[in-house]
Amino acid sequence: MRFWDKSLQIFNCLCANATQSVRRLAQQTGLSKSSVHRLQQAIERRNSYPESWLWETEDGRQWVTRLVVATLYTFGLKRGVGMDTMSEFFARLHLETQVGCSPSALRGVMQALEAVLLETAVAWEQDGRTRGEVREIIGAVDETFLERMMLVFMDLSTGYLLLEETAEDRTYATWHALVEERLKALETHVLYLVSDRAKALIQLAEQGLECLSMPDFFHVVHDIIKSYSLAIGRRLRQARQELTKAQEALVRRQGLPQAVHEAPEAQTVVAVRQAEVQQWEDVQRTYRYHREMLSLTLHPFRLADSTPQTSAQVASQLHAAVEAIEALASRHQLPARHSAMQKVRTQIPALAALVDFWWQGVWQDVAPFVLSPLWRQGVQEGLLPLVYWEHQVTHTRCPRRKAKMVQALETVRAAFDTHAITQRLAPQVLAEWQAWATDRVNVFQRASSAVEGRNGYLSQMQHNQRGLPKQRYKVWTVLHNFDCRAADGMTPASRFFGRSFPDLFETVLSHVEALPRPRQRKRAVVLSH
DSSP, rough: OOOHHHHHHHHHHHHHTTOOOOOHHHHTTTOOOOHHHHHHHHHHOOSSTHHHHHHHHHHHHHHHHHHHHHHIIIIIIIIIOOOOHHHHHHHTTOOOTSSSSSSSHHHHHHHHHHHHHHHHHHHHHHHHHHOOOOOOOOEEEEEESSOOOOOEEEEETTTTEEEEEESSSSOOHHHHHHHHHHHHHHHHEEEEEEEEOOHHHHHIIIIISSSSEEEHHHHHHHIIIIIHHHHHHHHHHHHHHHHHOOOOOHHHHSSSTTTHHHHHHHHHHHHHHHHHHHHHHHHHHHHHHHHHHHHHHHHSSSSEEEOOOOHHHHHHHHHHHHHHHHHHHHHTOOOOOOHHHHHHHHHHHHHHHHHHHHHHHHHHGGGGGGOOOHHHHIIIIIIIHHHHHHHHHHOOOOHHHHHHHHHHHHHHHHHHHTTTHHHSSSSHHHHHHHHHHHHHHHHHOOOOOOHHHHHHHHHHHHHHHSSOHHHHHHHHHHHHHHOOTTTTTHHHHHHHHHHHHOOOOHHHOOOOOOOOOOOOOHHHHHOOO
């Protein structure tokens, strides 16, 4: 019998009759008199505050256990709060007499939680492979540099982290060995791989995994921003500063005796500066328009009429937008960025190739159904663009781009609702087609920004805890996969395996049998005498 179970027996007997002798308590509980005496003294020591009696009850002890585990789980594991801070927190709640709240005691509980988390993740992933539905992977690969270099491999459509491993190098051989091991364990394969175009990652896709190597659109746009955004913003800021100075000079001169002769000249200077500000505001507006067109072009549908696009059409429009940006920079004598823009141009064909690749997957899915021309038209021009623009509107934060997508969505929805196929389908069949379209839309992933966000989270956690054991990285992976919930309540694991999993925290809590006992401090011993 555990210490807290024995203590609960003594407490219940004392509640029934507070004046019982040690001999009587030993007879009722079946414990030795010496054990009863020690337990009774421990209860008296813990009874230091008005609320202390509550923690001696069975419900109170369970609640304290939940409180301690939830604090360590939420703030320690998921937010990187240190042990000293959490120890102080428990002390301020008057729990130092109820459970072991020292940093070393809490560290022991934390290690136990980590072990349970890792064991649970292994079991759940195995269960997901056998009883769930493992999907094809749209992979994103990147590395981040913390105390140790980490290689990160994520499925973009579900957010499931397949790999977060520390490594000595980031060569093709290292990447290939780690990725192949995970794919073999999950019994799946990669459809295409999104990366920052590092040579080892291109080789991993084309040679190791034999799949499409997709440039990261996030990095492509970032290269353009680094080339011209700061330069244009600097010119605009300088023009506004010069305008402010000219306006202040005009105000000062208006109060001087010679203002009659100098005012026209000062007003001319102000007018010139205003024209310069207007010019650079127009340049910035035009530049942002062309940069925005890059994002609005790389889709399987034209934004203007939601008709399907080919890779050749997308590549042509992307080249036109890049050339327009370069021409704008040249006209206004901005610093030339030939190498950066050449890098962007060389990645455009690979970016556009995703469009044809996506459409091939669509028609491979529907090929067994032998669709009639009317059905094919309904899928191509109605169902898919409807679901696609709905997805894009939800995930787009830029107000200008979102407004254009909303307009396209409303147009497609009006056409889809009146289409002959839509009116003939039963609601259940239509829901099944929409679920299929949602899956296909999630396959179109053009950027690995989710991995970049993950890298930022890891960097912040590393900074908070000032260096960590290797096992903690694996724990973070488990928490992301099984306890990172979206607005709909689903986790990356539930999306990846197509099935639900129990609540991770409740599962971990159920494995905590007992918390460490409070330490008997010297001060407490003195007070007890």
